[in-house]
Amino acid sequence: MTDSLSAALATLRHRFGPQALHRGDQVERSTAWPTGVPVIDTTLTPGGLPRGRVSVLAASARGPSGRLTLLQSLTALASRSCDIGYVDLHGTLDPGFLADLGADLDACLVISPGRRHWERALVMARALVVAGTPWIGIALDDDQPATRLWDHALVALTEAVGKRSTVCVIAAPAPLAAPLAYASSLTLTCAPAGWQMAHGDVAGLRVRVSIRKSRVGAMPSEASLLLRYPRPYAVAEVMGLPTVVTPRLQTGDGFLAGDGRTDSAKSAPAAVMAAVPG
Amino acid sequence: MTVGGTRGSPPRVLCARYLHLGLVDALRRYPELQGEAVIVGGAPELRLPVIAASRAALAAGVRPGQPLRQAQQLCPRAAFVPLDPEAVGALRVSLCGSLQTVSPAVEVGDQEALCDLSGRHAAFADELSWASATARVLHAALGVDSPAVGVAGSRFVARMAAQVSDAGRIRRVRPGEEAAFLAPLPLEVLPVRPAITARLAAFGLDCLGAVAALSPGDLQRQFGPDGLQVHRLARGQDDHGAEPVPAQQAWCERLVLDGATGDLETLLRAARRCAEALGDRLAQSGLAAGQANLVFEVEEGEAVSATARTSSPLGSGAGLWTALFGLLSELVPPAPVTGVRVGVTGLGPAGGRQSDLFRPGDAAREHVEIAAQRLRVRFGDGTVRRPALAVDPGDVPERRIAWREPAPALAR
Numbered sequence: 001m002t003d004s005l006s007a008a009l010a011t012l013r014h015r016f017g018p019q020a021l022h023r024g025d026q027v028e029r030s031t032a033w034p035t036g037v038p039v040i041d042t043t044l045t046p047g048g049l050p051r052g053r054v055s056v057l058a059a060s061a062r063g064p065s066g067r068l069t070l071l072q073s074l075t076a077l078a079s080r081s082c083d084i085g086y087v088d089l090h091g092t093l094d095p096g097f098l099a100d101l102g103a104d105l106d107a108c109l110v111i112s113p114g115r116r117h118w119e120r121a122l123v124m125a126r127a128l129v130v131a132g133t134p135w136i137g138i139a140l141d142d143d144q145p146a147t148r149l150w151d152h153a154l155v156a157l158t159e160a161v162g163k164r165s166t167v168c169v170i171a172a173p174a175p176l177a178a179p180l181a182y183a184s185s186l187t188l189t190c191a192p193a194g195w196q197m198a199h200g201d202v203a204g205l206r207v208r209v210s211i212r213k214s215r216v217g218a219m220p221s222e223a224s225l226l227l228r229y230p231r232p233y234a235v236a237e238v239m240g241l242p243t244v245v246t247p248r249l250q251t252g253d254g255f256l257a258g259d260g261r262t263d264s265a266k267s268a269p270a271a272v273m274a275a276v277p278g
Numbered sequence: 279m280t281v282g283g284t285r286g287s288p289p290r291v292l293c294a295r296y297l298h299l300g301l302v303d304a305l306r307r308y309p310e311l312q313g314e315a316v317i318v319g320g321a322p323e324l325r326l327p328v329i330a331a332s333r334a335a336l337a338a339g340v341r342p343g344q345p346l347r348q349a350q351q352l353c354p355r356a357a358f359v360p361l362d363p364e365a366v367g368a369l370r371v372s373l374c375g376s377l378q379t380v381s382p383a384v385e386v387g388d389q390e391a392l393c394d395l396s397g398r399h400a401a402f403a404d405e406l407s408w409a410s411a412t413a414r415v416l417h418a419a420l421g422v423d424s425p426a427v428g429v430a431g432s433r434f435v436a437r438m439a440a441q442v443s444d445a446g447r448i449r450r451v452r453p454g455e456e457a458a459f460l461a462p463l464p465l466e467v468l469p470v471r472p473a474i475t476a477r478l479a480a481f482g483l484d485c486l487g488a489v490a491a492l493s494p495g496d497l498q499r500q501f502g503p504d505g506l507q508v509h510r511l512a513r514g515q516d517d518h519g520a521e522p523v524p525a526q527q528a529w530c531e532r533l534v535l536d537g538a539t540g541d542l543e544t545l546l547r548a549a550r551r552c553a554e555a556l557g558d559r560l561a562q563s564g565l566a567a568g569q570a571n572l573v574f575e576v577e578e579g580e581a582v583s584a585t586a587r588t589s590s591p592l593g594s595g596a597g598l599w600t601a602l603f604g605l606l607s608e609l610v611p612p613a614p615v616t617g618v619r620v621g622v623t624g625l626g627p628a629g630g631r632q633s634d635l636f637r638p639g640d641a642a643r644e645h646v647e648i649a650a651q652r653l654r655v656r657f658g659d660g661t662v663r664r665p666a667l668a669v670d671p672g673d674v675p676e677r678r679i680a681w682r683e684p685a686p687a688l689a690r
Contacts, residue, residue, distance in 0.1 A: 083643060095665030095679040105665045109650060112661055124653050124661070131649035132642025 015215075032216075033135070033167045036077050039240025043223045044209060045186060049074075050216040052165040053185035054158050058212065059174040060191035062142075066207035067190040068092060069227045071137050071171040073238045076101035078135040078167070079108050085128040087111045087121045087138040100230030101237075109133070116143045122153035129160045129168070136161075138170040144177060151179040158183045187213035196226055204228035206241065288453050290395040291519050292381070292409055293436035294416050294425040295443075298330030298342075299366045299373075299388050302420055304359040305332075315340075315356035322350035322358050329361050330389075376419040380412050385520045390440065391416065392520035395429060405429065409448050431456060433518040434511055438467060456514025461487025468511055474501055478508075486512040529567075530621040531555045538577045538614035545574065545615055546606065552620035553602050557595025560622070566591030568624025570598055572605045575617035584608045591626065597648050598622070604655040654683070 012021055032047030041048045049055050059065035068090060076098050078084045086093060088110055099105055109128065113120040118140060125136050161168045172180050181187065189212045196204035210222040223240055230236035296302075300318040305311060315334035320326045328349050331340040338353035346358065370386050377384040381393035395408055402408035409429050417424045424446035428439025435456045442463075443449035451459045463486045465475045477500070483489050489497075490512040497505030510516050531552040535544065549572060560566060570592060571585040586601040602620060650662040663681040 083646065085646075095681075098665065099667060099679070105667060108665055109646065110663050110665060111653070112663070113657065114661075120657065124657065127649045127653055128646060131645040133646050134642075 021217075031165075033078070035074060037225075037238045037240065039223045039225060040209075040238075043221055043240070044188065044211060045214075045216065045218045049167055049169060050185055051167050052162045053168070053216060054161055054183050055167075055169045055186040056176070056180055056184040056188070057169060057171045058176045058180075058187055058189050059172070060189050061174050064192060065174070065190045066192050066205050066225075066227060067171040068139055069205060070190060070207060070209075070225065070238070071139055071169060072098060073101055073227055073236070074169060075108070075135075075137045076103035076236075077238075078137075079103040079105075082134045083107045083109070084135040084137065085109045085111060085125065085133045087113065087125050087136070089113060089115060089117065089121050089141040090139045091115060091141070093139070097230070097236075100235065102235060115141050116145050118145050119150040119153045122150055122157045125168075126153070126157040126160045129157065129164050129166045132164065133166065134164075135167045136169070138168070140170060140172050142173045144173065147177060147179055154179050154183050181213065184213060185215040186218060187211070193224055196228065202229070203231065287397045289431055289517075289519050290405060290429060291431070291433055291436040292393045292395045292412055292427060292429045293390055293433070293440040294393075294413060294427045295390045295440045296416060296420055296425040297332075297389075297422050299369050300361045301330040301332060302422055303362055303365045303369055305422065307362075307365075308357070308359065311357055311359075315353050317346070317349050317353070317356045317358050318361055319346050319349075320358065320360045322346045331356075373416070373419050376415050377412065380408070380415055383520050390437070391425075392433060392436065394520045396519075406448065406450065409450070413446075413448065430459075430514070432514060432516045433520065434469065434516050435460065435514045438463060441467075451514075457487075457490055457512075460512060460514050461485060461490065465489070468508060470504060470508055470511075474504055474508065477501075528621060528623040529556060529559060529625065530619060532617060532619045534617045535615065538616045540611065540614045542606075545611075545618060548618040549602055549606070549620060550599055552618060553598040554595035556620055556622055557593075557598045560593050560598075560625075561595075565625045566593035567598070567622035568592075568626065569622070570601045570605075571621045571623075572602050572609060573619035573621070574609055574611045574615045575619065576611050576613040577616050579613050581619075582609055582611055592622065594648075596645075597651075600648055600652045600655060603652070659683075 009021060031051050032045065032049060033051055034041050034048035057067040057071055059067050072086075072093065075084055075086050079098075080102065084107060086108060091112065091114075093110060095105060095108070095110070098108065111121070111124050111128070113124055121138060121140070125138055129136055157168070160166070170180065170184075176187070189210050191208045191210075193206040193208040195202050196206055205227045207225045207227060208222065209225055211218055211220050214220070226239050226241050228234070228237050228239065297305075298318065301316060304316055304318050308316075311332075313334070314332065315338060316332040317328055317335050317340060318330040319328045324346060326346055328340060328342050328344045328346060330342060331349070335349070335353050335356050338356070340349045340353050340356070344352075349356065350358070366388070370388070373391065374384055374386045377386065377391060377393055380399075381395065383394035385392040393412055395405060395412075399408050402411060409427055413425055413427050426440050426443040426445050427448040428436045428441070428443050428451070429448060430436040430439050430451035431453050435451055438460060439449040439451050465478055465483065465486065468475055468486070478489060483492075489508060492509070494506055494509040497509045499505070501508065507516075533548045533552050535548060539545070553570075568591060569585055569587045571583055573581050573583040575581045584605040586605050592598045592601055598620075653662050654660075663683060666680050666682050668678050668680045
């Protein structure tokens with residue numbers, strides 16, 4: 001193996017994590033939690049969300065982004081197969097909505113530490129992870145306290161998640177705090193892509209999800225999700241919308257598109273051509 | 279669990295009938311009503327049934343189950359007393375504790391108690407003296423008329439023996455004499471559906487002896503499995519004994535400190551050590567405690583204590599420590615502490631369950647519940663909850679969800 005190839009492999013491993021590359025004859029143990037949503041499990045994060053790592057659903061900008069709805073949808077999906085903990089700093093969790101999403105409420109443990117109590121939330125989440133909760137979701141609120149108040153709790157949580165192979169998903173507001181960006185192994189940016197209308201009524205929310213950081217082998221990609229709201233005649237669900245995915249290489253702070261333009265130069269809506277049914 | 283008979287000895291059951299515990303409690307509360315007509319159940323204006331009646335009221339025609347208004351018409355001079363369920367429960371527990379001093383298995387009801395008299399008791403020469411001692415214990419515990427006692431080989435026959443016995447008397451049915459004892463009794467005493475007794479009466483059978491003379495096959499053809507049960511009862515061959523209530527146990531661990539101290543850290547460590555020792559004992563015995571208490575023995579003063587009642591049984595040191603940790607903020611010792619005592623009461627079998635191997639996290643549910651309780655103690659009630667669908671939400675959508683505190687996981 002040439003030096004340049006070794007250096008390239010080392011760079012890839014450093015940038016995308018040790019799971020990014022492995023030899024063909026090495027069968028890797030599955031370390032991902034399949035969400036059951038094909039577009040997430042295939043397009044965004046091969047195999048699903050990583051176990052033993054912190055995944056972050058980050059808002060692309062201030063204001064609504066769909067990250068909480070996506071987190072609650074994932075929580076509902078997880079509760080069907082395992083016990084889950086949901087840390088609700090936002091105070092917006094509606095268990096009825098969870099039930100409409102198909103959650104097994106008996107498997108859900110809801111923690112309400114109160115707004116702005118990020119440290120308390122992370123400490124409580126860690127306690128549940130250490131006790132053996134296999135899936136934990138944390139909905140952080142928009143009032144971000146000073147970093148020094150909670151970054152040590154985040155480090156402890158990350159360590160516990162790694163030791164217990166827990167699936168940990170954190171919904172974070174914009175701008176993404178530096179400790180969260182650092183601790184995250186998979187950062188998905190959520191941006192609202194408009195309402196899904198049906199017969200003149202709001203039937204759901206379209207969310208554009210892109211990979212902002214990955215240390216678990218997921219290549220940079222984008223996908224559009226439809227978070228369909230529960231209706232009297234239809235259950236809530238998460239489904240992928242057909243998109244044209246443009247694989248790009250990551251350089252520096254931003255993405256380079258295939259034609260060499262940066263993200264800022266290429267408008268995101270143009271990169272995702274969502275064919276919205278109906 | 280039914281107890282009756284040890285290996286090598288036939289089962290023997292004692293049944294004692296006494297005044298209804300509600301009436302006993304009423305007579306304790308109002309001693310001036312001794313010998314008067316007393317009806318327990320509530321005010322006669324209420325549409326409630328008679329729970330119990332004194333001898334004088336019974337003589338006037340009052341019967342348990344009658345409407346109170348009818349009882350008032352039958353016995354206008356009677357005193358109507360409301361039932362105090364808590365006092366009756368306490369009386370039952372006290373009675374159970376007294377009887378457990380003379381019998382290994384005791385079942386106490388509102389009007390009768392069943393005790394296991396199988397085998398030999400070291401303190402009593404024979405069965406009769408054992409039964410007499412039991413009756414004396416009952417009389418002393420209740421403080422009213424002596425009970426009517428029956429001793430036989432099974433639960434049903436012992437109850438019948440107690441029914442035919444007089445107050446202060448013991449009616450013994452020796453082994454092998456059950457069928458002869460039961461033979462003249464009417465069909466109504468059989469604890470079976472009224473339809474069965476009515477059908478038996480329609481066949482011209484008027485006593486248990488007539489039923490016992492039938493073949494079990496005939497009865498089974500008529501009544502199915504109930505027919506076999508009727509046959510066994512009529513011959514005094516039912517194999518049910520007393521269904522005992524476990525004895526109230528209390529365990530305690532005490533740690534005497536090297537010197538009197540008020541250092542909270544030292545007290546914490548001492549309490550934790552006691553909790554872990556007790557937790558180990560509980561785990562080894564497969565038991566769980568209903569409540570835990572923490573006592574600080576202080577220098578030249580009265581000990582201070584606090585008790586924690588938990589929603590889930592405490593079966594481990596970690597769970598026990600979680601309960602005690604919440605008590606520490608309540609206990610402020612007025613003087614330096616010389617000793618720490620941790621006790622558990624309400625011991626019962628620890629609930630075991632089959633965990634779902636294919637459901638991640640299911641095996642750790644108990645640990646998660648303990649962690650959740652610890653978080654509630656630390657951060658306050660309402661911080662950790664489980665959502666549940668309301669049973670009857672009504673028309674308001676917001677009411678379709680009910681929050682509940684985490685409880686020990688049972689089989690899913």
